[in-house]
Every structure is written in C-alpha cells, then in structure tokens.
Amino acid sequence: MRIVVVGGGFGGLACAKALGNSPHQVLVIDKKNFNLFQPLLYQVATGALSPADIAEPIRRVFKKYRNISTVMAEVERVDTATSHVVTSDGRQYPYDVLILATGSRYSYFGHDDWAQHATSLKTVEDARLIRTRLLTAFERAEKSTDPEEQRRLTTTVVIGGGPTGVEMAGAIAELGRWTLEGEFRNINPSSARVILVEGGQRLLGQFPEKLALYAQRELENLGVEIWLKRRVTEMDASGVRVDDERVPAGTIVWGAGVTATPAAQWLGLETDRTGRIPVEADLSVVGFPGIYALGDITAFTQDDKFLPGLAQVAKQQGRHLGEGLRSATEPGQKLAPFRYHDRGNTAVIGRHAAIFDFGRHRMKGRLAWLLWAIVHVYLLVNAEKRALVSLQWLWRYITKARGVRLIP
Ligand SMILES: Cc1cc2nc3c(=O)[nH]c(=O)nc-3n(C[C@H](O)[C@H](O)[C@H](O)COP(=O)(O)OP(=O)(O)OC[C@H]3O[C@@H](n4cnc5c(N)ncnc54)[C@H](O)[C@@H]3O)c2cc1C
Missing domain, CATH: 3.50.50.100 (FAD/NAD(P)-binding domain)
Known part of the structure; x- marks a missing residue:
C-alpha cells in the first residue's frame, strides 16, 4: 500500500518508524526538513541551547529504511475523491492510506x-x-x-x-x-x-x-x-x-491558548472549539476509512476524557498506528483500538x-x-x-x- 504521513513531528515520526522496512511504500511530508524536540525549545529561547541541538533532519532519521521517502512541502489540502494530498507547490501525492499528524499551534483568543x-x-x-x-x-x-x-x-x-x-x-x-x-x-x-x-x-x-x-x-x-x-x-x-x-x-x-492546525478543514470536518479531528478507537477519522489522525490534532476520548496534547500521547499513537498498519493488507481495514499509558x-x-x-x-x-x-x-x-x-x-x-x- 502507499501510505502518506503528513507531519514529521513526534506522532508522524513514530508512526513512520514503526512502518520501517515493511512491505508498504511510505512517504513522509513535512513543511520543515527537520524534526523538532519542542519540550526543550524554551532553552533555545533563553540562549542555553542552539536550535541544532534539538532538531534532527527527517531524511537522516529514515536513512536506514529503504521503503520510506521524505518530501519537504507544505500540505494545503486533501482531495479525498481522488485520494491525493496536494501541496502548496502544486504537486499531488497519491495515497491508499493517509495519516494526518500536523500538530497544534498557538491561538490568541481572537x-x-x-x-x-x-x-x-x-x-x-x-x-x-x-x-x-x-x-x-x-x-x-x-x-x-x-x-x-x-x-x-x-x-x-x-x-x-x-x-x-x-x-x-x-x-x-x-x-x-x-x-x-x-x-x-x-x-x-x-x-x-x-x-x-x-x-x-x-x-x-x-x-x-x-x-x-x-x-x-x-x-x-x-x-x-x-x-x-x-x-x-x-x-x-x-x-x-x-x-x-x-x-x-x-x-x-x-x-x-492552543488550537489544532487546520487539517480538519482539509476533510471538511466539523470540529470542537479547538479544531481537533474526531477519531475512532483505532485512530481512523470518523467517516473516512483509510484516513487516520494522531497527536495534537486529534480529539481522542479515553475513559470519558480527551487525551492531552503531549508528546508521549502523539508518540504512543504513532507507534500503535504504524504497528497496526504494518500487517494491514487493504486500506480502511479495522485496526486494534489504541489505549494510552500515562508515563507521568x-x-x-x-x-x-x-x-x-x-x-x-x-x-x-x-x-x-x-x-x-x-x-x-x-x-x-x-x-x-x-x-x-x-x-x-x-x-x-x-x-x-x-x-x-x-x-x-
Ligand atoms: C514549548 C513546548 C513545550 C512542550 N513541552 C512538552 C513536554 O515537556 N512534554 C510533553 O509531553 N509535551 C510537550 N509539548 C507538547 C508536544 O510537543 C506536542 O504534544 C507534540 O509535539 C505533538 O506531536 P504531533 O506529532 O501531534 O505534532 P508536532 O510534533 O507538532 O509535529 C507536527 C509536524 O507537522 C508539520 N506540519 C504542520 N503543518 C503542516 C503542513 N500543512 N504540511 C506539512 N507539514 C506540516 C510540522 O512542521 C511538524 O513537524 C510541548 C510543546 C511546546 C510547544
């Protein structure tokens, strides 16, 4: 299957890594060419570390996986009718399975x-x-x-x-x-x-x-x-x-304030106030079999509460989804439900x-x-x-x- 992962942050990276050397063809698209360790950004902002200390080229992360390629481009929309991801430079990337992991951004309360x-x-x-x-x-x-x-x-x-x-x-x-x-x-x-x-x-x-x-x-x-x-x-x-x-x-x-990046709009979805995408227990987007979302952009309910926007949530979801898709044979197949384990x-x-x-x-x-x-x-x-x-x-x-x- 052709699996496209949009976003090479905590969630997207964990998901693609779990698909490394699998029979699938994986494409990771990110508007940056690096993965950023956001928890230490405050040290860059106060002169303690330099950006290069907490950022890693995405291409390098996937060097050892022959089935994973990387594209640096900003995704602008998703054409669900033809199953293509469209980037701001006008290119289109076909997918059988799409994973949205574009994270969140700050909101200034209007x-x-x-x-x-x-x-x-x-x-x-x-x-x-x-x-x-x-x-x-x-x-x-x-x-x-x-x-x-x-x-x-x-x-x-x-x-x-x-x-x-x-x-x-x-x-x-x-x-x-x-x-x-x-x-x-x-x-x-x-x-x-x-x-x-x-x-x-x-x-x-x-x-x-x-x-x-x-x-x-x-x-x-x-x-x-x-x-x-x-x-x-x-x-x-x-x-x-x-x-x-x-x-x-x-x-x-x-x-x-924090709000989700606009991935929900690409699918024309109704969202909650924070713009997050509603997902099923297996992280598939409600009403879109074959399209999954994870990390900060998802509204995932566990024990009647939404999971918080944390790196460990995104990573666990990414790994779970990647492992589930590894052995999947067709798009839209039901996967095992995700359960978050709080490590503190x-x-x-x-x-x-x-x-x-x-x-x-x-x-x-x-x-x-x-x-x-x-x-x-x-x-x-x-x-x-x-x-x-x-x-x-x-x-x-x-x-x-x-x-x-x-x-x-
Ligand atoms: C300052 C700060 C400190 C934090 N500290 C902690 C902490 O101590 N512990 C903790 O657990 N969590 C912490 N977090 C939260 C944590 O970083 C997030 O929960 C985590 O990054 C979410 O992972 P994600 O994969 O959903 O998104 P991200 O890691 O944000 O990755 C999203 C990726 O998508 C890419 N992208 C976005 N839009 C597009 C587009 N249109 N086209 C292509 N690519 C796109 C981005 O470039 C980015 O690489 C912190 C966050 C911040 C900002």
Missing part, C-alpha cells in the same frame, strides 16, 4: 494582532525571536539614560501559567539573575522583572495542586512575580494592560527544581529535576544529540553560563 507583540513558542523561528527580543531589550536598556525606560526594557511579561509559561518564566529569571549578572555597567540585570500572568486560580492547572504550589514557590524564589486570576486585555509594542493596570514591558511571551507528566522550574506527576506517585525538587534531565536527554532523537545536550547542561550547571547569546 486577538490575532497580538501575535506581533507577544511571541509564542512553537517553532525554531519563535524561539530565536524571543531570544533576540530578550537580549536586545537588555542591550537597549544599557544604552538608555532614562530609568523608566530601562525598567520597561528589562521587564518581561509571560502570559499563560501552563508548563510553557512556567518554564519560560523560570529560565528568563535565571538569565537576568545569574547569566547576565555583572556583564552590564548601566543596568543591573538581576533586578529585571519577570511577571507571569495567569487567568485561572493557580498555575499548572493539569497538575495536582500541591505540585503547582511548589512550582509557584520556586518561581517566586527566583524573583518571578505571579499574577493569578488576572487577564491581559490589551497589548502593544511597549507593554500590556492586565485588567486595568498598564504594565510597560520590553518583551512579551505568549504561552496561553512533568514541568521544570529553573535549573534546580522540577515536578513529576505519576498519578498515584508524585515527586518534586532536585531529584525530580535530575529525573527530568535524564528523561529529556533520553528522549532526544539520537546519541549525538544526547551527548551534546548532556555536556552543555553539565557545563551550564557548573558555570551558570548560557552560550548561545548571539543577536543575529
């Missing part, structure tokens, strides 16, 4: 114009832009003679108290406090403000309250101001309005603390941080990246340095 001021963290470009904005703000503050402007430029507002917001706020606070400290003559980077704004009652809504409170305390120890039950109502190039309070800021980071949820706060929620067991503190580091290194795509990232972390742990601080 304020799309905010995107120009508040950078989200999803791509390498996003991470680079945040890093540039952060470092440029400090450089401009050093040149300014106006204390108010210096204060504004060295204030960062992070919007959204989920794992991305928490990780970003912690890393930005450490950047000012430890890395840049002593390098400037007219400003004191360690007194830079980092404000984390969250509309809900507490941070990290998907974690148990005790762990979330611990994370909050650790962030406060790093000097992060946490504003709960408050909402950003306006935004421009020089700051934000939070409820009725104007907050001048040099850098704004967005980590609030984690978030990291700075370079000393993390939280782990394993369901019945929980963990926090330095030991959790060590486990977080081991797990993330292990999950990187190959041995080269693992060695590179481990070395850099060890060096940074000892020196507090962040080596990737070039402003392009």
Whole structure:
C-alpha cells in the first residue's frame, strides 16, 4: 500500500518508524526538513541551547529504511475523491492510506494582532525571536539614560501559567539573575522583572495542586512575580494592560491558548472549539476509512476524557498506528483500538527544581529535576544529540553560563 504521513513531528515520526522496512511504500511530508524536540525549545529561547541541538533532519532519521521517502512541502489540502494530498507547490501525492499528524499551534483568543507583540513558542523561528527580543531589550536598556525606560526594557511579561509559561518564566529569571549578572555597567540585570500572568486560580492547572504550589514557590524564589486570576486585555509594542493596570514591558511571551492546525478543514470536518479531528478507537477519522489522525490534532476520548496534547500521547499513537498498519493488507481495514499509558507528566522550574506527576506517585525538587534531565536527554532523537545536550547542561550547571547569546 502507499501510505502518506503528513507531519514529521513526534506522532508522524513514530508512526513512520514503526512502518520501517515493511512491505508498504511510505512517504513522509513535512513543511520543515527537520524534526523538532519542542519540550526543550524554551532553552533555545533563553540562549542555553542552539536550535541544532534539538532538531534532527527527517531524511537522516529514515536513512536506514529503504521503503520510506521524505518530501519537504507544505500540505494545503486533501482531495479525498481522488485520494491525493496536494501541496502548496502544486504537486499531488497519491495515497491508499493517509495519516494526518500536523500538530497544534498557538491561538490568541481572537486577538490575532497580538501575535506581533507577544511571541509564542512553537517553532525554531519563535524561539530565536524571543531570544533576540530578550537580549536586545537588555542591550537597549544599557544604552538608555532614562530609568523608566530601562525598567520597561528589562521587564518581561509571560502570559499563560501552563508548563510553557512556567518554564519560560523560570529560565528568563535565571538569565537576568545569574547569566547576565555583572556583564552590564548601566543596568543591573538581576533586578529585571519577570511577571507571569495567569487567568485561572493557580498555575499548572493539569497538575495536582500541591505540585503547582511548589512550582509557584520556586518561581517566586527566583524573583518571578505571579499574577493569578488576572487577564491581559490589551497589548502593544511597549507593554500590556492586565485588567486595568498598564504594565510597560520590553518583551512579551505568549504561552496561553492552543488550537489544532487546520487539517480538519482539509476533510471538511466539523470540529470542537479547538479544531481537533474526531477519531475512532483505532485512530481512523470518523467517516473516512483509510484516513487516520494522531497527536495534537486529534480529539481522542479515553475513559470519558480527551487525551492531552503531549508528546508521549502523539508518540504512543504513532507507534500503535504504524504497528497496526504494518500487517494491514487493504486500506480502511479495522485496526486494534489504541489505549494510552500515562508515563507521568512533568514541568521544570529553573535549573534546580522540577515536578513529576505519576498519578498515584508524585515527586518534586532536585531529584525530580535530575529525573527530568535524564528523561529529556533520553528522549532526544539520537546519541549525538544526547551527548551534546548532556555536556552543555553539565557545563551550564557548573558555570551558570548560557552560550548561545548571539543577536543575529
Ligand atoms: C514549548 C513546548 C513545550 C512542550 N513541552 C512538552 C513536554 O515537556 N512534554 C510533553 O509531553 N509535551 C510537550 N509539548 C507538547 C508536544 O510537543 C506536542 O504534544 C507534540 O509535539 C505533538 O506531536 P504531533 O506529532 O501531534 O505534532 P508536532 O510534533 O507538532 O509535529 C507536527 C509536524 O507537522 C508539520 N506540519 C504542520 N503543518 C503542516 C503542513 N500543512 N504540511 C506539512 N507539514 C506540516 C510540522 O512542521 C511538524 O513537524 C510541548 C510543546 C511546546 C510547544
């Protein structure tokens, strides 16, 4: 069978790998030529790692599988009548089985114009832009003679108290406090403000309250101001309005709303508010035998709850689907139902603390941080990246340095 996988992220890659050296002809289409390890993007955004440390050419991943080929192209639509995927360069790719794994993107709750001021963290470009904005703000503050402007430029507002917001706020606070400290003559980077704004009652809504409170305390120890039950109502190039309070800021980071990429529209599907594709237990798209969806773009229900948008969900779904299709003989064949096994949820706060929620067991503190580091290194795509990232972390742990601080 001709199997086309759209998206070479966590889910698509796991699925195609499971089909490696199978009797099927597999084509992976991605608009980028690399697979990105998004959980460590915040370290690129704060100068700790470089993009190449957490990205791997998709072509290289599949080098050893003769039945898998790769195309770099952006899919624009799917012609279900003729079973073709159509890309933005006008090419068409036929399929017998189609797998959609295009992931999610950030949503600005109807304020799309905010995107120009508040950078989200999803791509390498996003991470680079945040890093540039952060470092440029400090450089401009050093040149300014106006204390108010210096204060504004060295204030960062992070919007959204989920794992991305928490990780970003912690890393930005450490950047000012430890890395840049002593390098400037007219400003004191360690007194830079980092404000984390969250509309809900507490941070990290998907974690148990005790762990979330611990994370909050650790962030406060790093000097992060946490504003709960408050909402950003306006935004421009020089700051934000939070409820009725104007907050001048040099850098704004967005980590609030997530929505699916528009793959559902390619199939003309009705979706929920987040744009996710409804799938059957075997991950086939409801009403489209032979078309499957996995990862962040799917609305998969297990035990009456939707599975969260996590890398481990996408990976497990990808592997399950690939293994199921390996022995399939015709498109649209019913496959074994998918069941997700939760291996624990984690978030990291700075370079000393993390939280782990394993369901019945929980963990926090330095030991959790060590486990977080081991797990993330292990999950990187190959041995080269693992060695590179481990070395850099060890060096940074000892020196507090962040080596990737070039402003392009
Ligand atoms: C900053 C950040 C931190 C995170 N931290 C964690 C964490 O610690 N733990 C965890 O479990 N999860 C984490 N996640 C979530 C995790 O990254 C996602 O759940 C996971 O990436 C979903 O996998 P996916 O395969 O569905 O999509 P992705 O991995 O996003 O892959 C989608 C792929 O599709 C491609 N694509 C998109 N549109 C098109 C198109 N039209 N044509 C061709 N190609 C296309 C993209 O280029 C991309 O390669 C984090 C996410 C972010 C953004």
